[in-house]
Amino acid sequence: MASPLKTELCDMLGIEYPIMLAGMGGAAGPTLAAAVSEAGGLGVVGATGYTPDELHGMIAKVRSLTDKPFGVDLLLPSSIADSGNREDLELEISTEHHHFVDQLKQEFEIPDPSAPLDRPPLTQDYFRQQVEVILDERVPVFASGLGNPGWMVPDAHAQGMKVIGLVGNTRNARRVAAANVDAVVAQGTEAGGHTGRIGTLALVPQVADAIAPTKTIAAGGIMDGRGLMAALSLGAEAIWCGTAFLGTWEAYQDSEERGETDEWTRKVQWDKLVAAVDEDTRIGRMYSGKTMRHMYNAWTEAWERPEAPPTLPMPLQGLLVGEALRGAREAHIEELVGGPAGNGAGLIKAIRPATEVVETMVSQAEALIERFGAPVGA
Incomplete structure (x- = not known):
């Protein structure tokens, strides 16, 4: 029986629950991504720090751990040098x-x-080489953590891939949606990592209204089933969740194995x-x-x-x-010692398996559906 949380975006991505792992550099390696995918969400590898050869290896590792859909997240900032050592x-x-x-x-x-x-330093040439790997590997989902991925969307769609862009305001959401991406992550300032100035509660419904019928994904401060239900009620069709998964045994596991x-x-x-x-x-x-x-x-x-x-x-x-x-x-x-983390970090009470984070989030949200009814997006 399908979960009452299942949305059209879940069907598009081939996942059971509208829960996506944010592609956190260093923290979201193949082990964590595969665990989230196995639990019914979409695991996403944060791959900006990987050379093209390493990226091939990381993708192979995900595929060795799960046969479920997964994604890879890269940064594609426009305001950066074309090349240089x-x-x-x-x-x-x-x-x-x-x-x-x-x-x-x-x-x-x-x-x-x-x-x-x-x-190698982060340059446009470096990012283009990474994107070539993503296309060559036919990764099911590609996410652009910074910048507009529009230039690679036609090639990705030709490979049967889905493309997602992350934004922090409505203006950029319209711009990225116009590039024919499959979904846009509206990331509020509460989010860990690279983020903007607008709160999630205000941003998500404005983006959802502005870019429909392109799908909206909510990010920023979402830590449990309450946040998931709130996001769906605001018009999102999934959540992009990072900080909650920092508090898992799988976080940074691959980085430790790599000596990072x-x-x-x-x-x-x-x-x-x-x-x-x-x-x-x-x-x-x-x-x-x-x-x-x-x-x-x-x-x-x-x-x-x-x-x-x-x-x-x-x-x-x-x-x-x-x-x-x-x-x-x-x-x-x-x-x-520090690292990226969002405002929701105060809700982490213990380190848990990633599967448990997904399962608890789903059970909390489904209990809220029984109490209040299904949200708008589900």
Whole structure:
């Protein structure tokens, strides 16, 4: 028997429940994505940090863990260099910025990382290579976490793929919908990671009205069945949920296996999430150069000091701070542990399996349907 939560978008994507894992870089690897898909939602891998060869491998791993539909999320920001190597881009970073980071390294006793970061910088060429992999692999769903994916929509549709764009306001929702995407994520400012300025409750119905019949997906502050029901009542046909899945055993598991994090760091992140309240996340640009909601810690506080220089645009800010943050992680400096998270972090009371998060969300929402009736979107 089909769930009373099932929407037209569920049928379009081939999923049982209108629950989509947000493609969180680092946290949402193949293991977490596959677990969400197996539970009846849509697991989405956050793949911006993967080289094309690594991306092939990550997609293969998802397919080895589930035969259910899944997605891959990439960033496609337009305001970024077309090309360039790491050395050339680093020449654009001022002495003032390097001096400030050096001061922070001294203040927090951050050592140099064990090895230099051997990663290509984020450029348009790099993103296009990643998209070529997505198309070659015929990933069921592609999500653009930043930017308009319109340029690749015809090729994706020709491969039988679905394309989703993430936006933070109605103007961009109209623009992305006009590019013939299959659905638009209306992401409120409560969301963790890259986010905008408008609250979810105000944004979702405005986007749903503006882009119909294109499907709307709600994101930002949605943590349980109550949030799912609210989103459907606002006109969304699914939710894009990240922070709730940060509090799962599968979060960051693949990153640990790849040596990008470690068991100690994951435990500290979990402890901070379980202890968090709604005011423990803030928005800033000190990690990526784009507005991002993250756990507040000593690193983010330092960048809010009067003497801190202005943050740099993407990808320069990431190049500036990347090695210092890696050094802090390797040295297990607890006051600098953080990461993207949304306002809903205060609702995480324990670390659970991802399957349990989906099942609890569904059972809560279905109980609300019995009490109040089906929401608009379901």
